Amino acid sequence: MSENLRKRSGVAGDAENVQEKTDGADTHSDKENIHSNLRDSEIDSEDDKNGRKGSIDLSSNIPTGTNKAPFMLEMLLQDLPDKWRNWVVRGIFSFLMLTFFLVVIYGGPLALMITTLVVQVKCFQEIINIGYSVYRIHGLPWFRSLSWYFLITSNYFFYGESLVEYFGVVINRTDFLRGIVTYHRFISFCLYCGGxxxxxxxxxxxxxxxxxSLFAWTHVALLIVVTQSYLIIKNIFEGLIWFIVPVSMIICNDIMAYVFGFFFGKTPLIKLSPKKTWEGFIGGGFSTVIFGFMMSYIMCQYPYFVCPIEYSEALGRMTMECEPSILFRPTMYELPGFLCGLLNTFGLPTTVSLYPFMLHSLSLSLFxxxxxxFGxxxxxxxxxxFKIKDFGDVIPGHGGIMDRFDCQFLMATFVNVYIxxxxxxxxxxxxxxxxxYLKPEQQLQLFHMLKDTLENRNILVPSV
Amino acid sequence: MSENLRKRSGVAGDAENVQEKTDGADTHSDKENIHSNLRDSEIDSEDDKNGRKGSIDLSSNIPTGTNKAPFMLEMLLQDLPDKWRNWVVRGIFSFLMLTFFLVVIYGGPLALMITTLVVQVKCFQEIINIGYSVYRIHGLPWFRSLSWYFLITSNYFFYGESLVEYFGVVINRTDFLRGIVTYHRFISFCLYCGGxxxxxxxxxxxxxxxxxSLFAWTHVALLIVVTQSYLIIKNIFEGLIWFIVPVSMIICNDIMAYVFGFFFGKTPLIKLSPKKTWEGFIGGGFSTVIFGFMMSYIMCQYPYFVCPIEYSEALGRMTMECEPSILFRPTMYELPGFLCGLLNTFGLPTTVSLYPFMLHSLSLSLFxxxxxxFGxxxxxxxxxxFKIKDFGDVIPGHGGIMDRFDCQFLMATFVNVYIxxxxxxxxxxxxxxxxxYLKPEQQLQLFHMLKDTLENRNILVPSV
Structure with missing residues (x-):
């Protein structure tokens, strides 16, 4: 065991020392050697303020062999100037991801949940792997297994909690599963204590x-990744619109900020990300608000998107059919006074028919x-x-999964709290x-208690 | 600002380097200079396996001036040999803490909740201060305020959640407070986003x-301290017994493991804590089981301890009076077969009257x-x-508050999950x-839905 434990000088303590210490040729016995690539890559674009990320010299940084497309692409694109080549690579993969996203939405809630789970696992892996590189304890036994063990435990806990909530009635019917539901928390806690x-x-x-440090790292990763993906699942259950609109908004904001930054970017926004500009921030913001408003308008019309996923007692299965709630029914709104005068002059109507959800979409797009x-x-x-360029190298032109989902997590929590x-x-x-869930006699007890209180307050007319 | 930022070589990266780097004379402009004391103190007792902690040379390590008692005590105790002197200091302060604990219990649930809150804040402070010492960024502005800001935010969130649950009915009556209840989560989240x-x-x-690193440190501290003290408060609401018995068990286990270790300790238990012995572990375990069993027997007899704290609709205030639940009513248990034979021979009864809670106390004491x-x-x-001797120096002979509460937190979660x-x-x-909580018309709607389902399942006889 101790052969594998490699003594190295400290990395975490002082950021300044890191660069000198990260010697290039760093081959691990460990199968993941992604990180040696990552650590060698240079962050060389401090002074380029045009695009969001596009002008980092990606061609040399994309690890070859992960994926054949980039290699073929590079062959095709080799005559283009660097800046444009990156733009194309990034564009193509943005397009591929969007297509994938649409396919998953078409696949329905289950497909979305599975995708969320996969993304979560990937993000966790990326964060944890950075932890391993930073603290350089690849050789320590147990630890990798322990991190994954905690991931599984916390997923069991959180997914259990949400599945119990939604499928509880079904599960409650079979005595065997009733135990798993009732003792779910206890089992989770015992598993955690074991870890x-x-x-x-x-x-x-x-x-x-x-x-x-790695133990703390693991827990912070769990906090970021697992709890928030649990919230994403909960949002999906409220109706697909609560998932699709916020996710699309973040994507739209990302893309539009990049586009505006690329074409108009001049004024640097924040020292931290020298390639982000005020032009991108503002342009992205406006585009997102408009996009969100229009997208909400379209989606509000389909029960498939607006109905919560609920267990139907009558059908005996989960359904996504419903009488759309008030949020998704067209409502007449009076326009504000100063507009009315103007519209009157032209003989135009002063009311407008909107779905109330569209107004809520403004809060979401603003956030x-x-x-x-800031995510x-x-x-x-x-x-x-930690002197890394990207969280991973799964998506050519974009980096790791975590690079694309950094803002999504905060958004998911916001949506959940908002709902x-x-x-x-x-x-x-x-x-x-x-x-x-109660025992029949308790249900009856509650019934009578409720009856009494309603009658006492004259809400229910006492039956003779 | 940047004058205060002191460049130092890394601490977090490599544990081995720390000792050389922690130079003794380290005076901060910061008012807390506890930590320079902490860091100077030596952990010199690797090979002493007698007590749990007693034989560290405390007299030189207790920072003077925090508290007058230890100084006076030292004067009184100066003729005693070191080992015994520490024993006495430790003993006296254990006794003082126990007395304080009893006084707080006598003070009732509100006193207990306030104490929990104070302990929580102290623990957070101790953990965060260690973080500051480790990463040595005393001078960075904002950060100290930011940690406390997060503490306040998360307390607002968690205490809000639990208070809403219990006082919800009362709060719901006044329209102004209704807003705070309804938007409590949203406000918390906004505060968090601000931070x-x-x-x-x-x-x-x-x-x-x-x-x-400190951001992560803060979050881990919040995870340990705030969430678990929230669970402690929730346990208190279930009935004081769910708080007092577990806390006493941990105290008993601590004391008895120390006593057994001190007198009989020979076999080291774990490399990590060289002063903990198998003798202490086993002796402490047995004592705890017996103590918990007896203590439960006594406490089960008083409604003050066993009644949950609930809002009484009739009295219009919180009460701790109730018809004790089945757990706290004496129940006859048949003794296991092999004992019955033996008892029959002597003409003794083969049944025993116990409170069911006493059996649950076995799970608690085992845990x-x-x-x-392991906590x-x-x-x-x-x-x-992190090469520190104690978390703090608040309690002479014991160290910081966190040193006494390290096991309590895990226990609180266990009790909560167990309940x-x-x-x-x-x-x-x-x-x-x-x-x-529902609007009156929704209450009525629920009433009718419940009535229908009960009638459909023949639990309720349909009224004509």
Whole structure:
């Protein structure tokens, strides 16, 4: 074991020292040698303020062999100037990702959930692998398994919690599964404690600091990745629109900020990400608001997008059919006074028919274009802190999965909080589901208690 | 600003380098200079396996001036040999803490909650201060405020969540407070986003790594301290017994493991904490099981301890009076077969009257004596990793608050999960509270839905 433990001088302590210490030829016995590539890559574009990221010399940084397309692409594109070549690579893969996104949406909620899970696992892997590179304890046994163990445990916990909530009524019917539901938290906690004990037992003298740092690293990664992907799943259950619109907004904001930055970018926005410009930020913001508004208008018309995924007692299965809620029914709005006068002069109507969701979409687009980019700045800062260019190299022209999803996580939480604060107050339907968990005699007890309180307050006329 | 930023060589990266680098004379402009004391103190007791912690030469390590008692004590105790002197200091302060604990229990749930809050803040402070010492960015502006800001935000979130749950019905009556309840999560999230944005804006080049590490450090501290103290509060609401018994078990286990270790300790238990012995572990475990069993027996008799804290619709205030649940009513248990034969021979009864809670106390005491100590090992490992002796110096002979509460946090989570899995399934009373949040017409709607489903399943006889 201790042969593998490689003593190296500290990396985490002082950012300035890192660059000198990261010697180029760093081959690990470990199968993942992505990181030696990552660490060798230079961040050489401090002074280029045109695009968001496009002008980093990608061609030399894309690790070859991960994927055949970039190689073929490079052959095709070799005569183009660098800047344009990157633009094309980036464009093609943006297009591919968008297509994939549409296919998954077409696949329905289950496909979306599985994709979320896969993305989550990839993001976790990327974050954890950076941790391994930073603390250089590739050789320490147990640790890799332990991180994954915690990932599985916390997924079991969170997905369990949400599945129990939605499929509870079904599960409750079979006695065997009832146990899994009732004891789900207990099982999760025991699994966690097991991991905790294993961690303590796996501590090796002289590596305490690194092991604790990685333990913390693992937990922060779980906090970012697992909890938020759980929120994404919860949003999907509220209706596909709550997932698709916010995700598209972030994508739109990313792309439009890049485009505006590329063509008009002059004024640097923040020192942290020297390639982000005020022009991109503002242009992206406006585009996102308009895009979100239009997209909401289109999606509000299809029950497929607006209906929450619920268990139908009548059909005996999950459904996505419903009478659309008030949010998704056209409503007449009076335009503000100063506009009315103007419109009257031209003999135009002073009211407009909108879906109320479209107004909510404004909050979402504002968040995604004002706070959203800070997710990206945070990720840039993080990458700078640890002297890495990208989180991974899965998507040519874009970096790792985490590079594309940095803003999505914050957005998912916002949407979830937004729904629970402004949209969904406990519905009678939801509470009934909870009531049906009770034993029959307790259900009856609740019925009588409810009857009494309603009669006392004269809401229900006492039956004779 | 940048005058304060002191360039130092890295600490976090490599544990081995730390000792050389921590030069003794390290006076900060910062008012907390506790840590320079901490870092100078030596961990010199690797080979002493007698007590749990007693034989570290405390007299020279207790920072003077924090507290007058230790100084006076030292004068009184100066003729005693070192080992005994520490024993006495430790003993006296254990006694003082126990007295304080009893006083707080006597003070009732509100006193307990406030104490929990204070302990939580102290623990957070200790963990964060260690972070500051480790990463040595005392001078960076913003950061200290930012950590505390996150502490306040997350407390607002968690305490809000639990207070809303319990006082919801009352709050719901006044329209102004209704807003705070409904938008509580949204406000918390906005506050958090504010902190997040401030963090990104406060990033200073060359300090990225340290700032991100401390950001992670802050979040891990919040995860450990705030979430778990929230669970402690939730346990208190279930009935004081769910708080007092587990806390006492950990205290008992700590003390008895120390006593057994001190008198009989020979076989080292774990490399991580060289002063913990198998004798202490086993002796402490047995004592805890017996102690927990007896303590439960006594406490089960008082409604003050066993009644959950609930809002009484009739009285219009919170009460701790109730018809004790089945858990706290004496129940006859048949003894296992092999004992019955033996008891029959002597003409003794083969049944025994117990409170069912006493059986649950066995699970709790087992957890607190088997897994509980790992909380302590974890803390020891952590302290070793960062080359500190104690988390703080608030309690003479014991170190910081965190040193005494390291095992309590894990226990609180266990109790909470245990209650939610094995004790409290949704009660009709709890669900009714939730129903009363709904608008009157929704309450009526739920009433009719419930009536229909009950009638369909023949649980309720349809009224003519």
């Amino acid at each position: 905790f004990v294993l961690f303590v037992l796996s501590l090796v003298k002289k590596y305490y600091m690194k092991q604790f 995604s274009s004002v706070i959203g980019p 990206g700045f945070f990720a840039s800062g993080f990458k700078r802190a 629970s604060s402004f949209i969904q107050t406990d519905s009678p339907q939801k509470l009934l589901t909870q009531v049906l | 997040f944005v401030l963090f990104v804006l406060s990033l200073v080049k060359k300090y990225y790594m340290k700032q991100f 607190s004596s088997v897994i509980g100590p 302590g090992f974890f803390a020891s490992g952590f302290k070793r990793a 939610s899995s094995f004790i409290q399934t949704d009660s009709p009373q709890k669900l009714l509270t939730q129903v009363l």
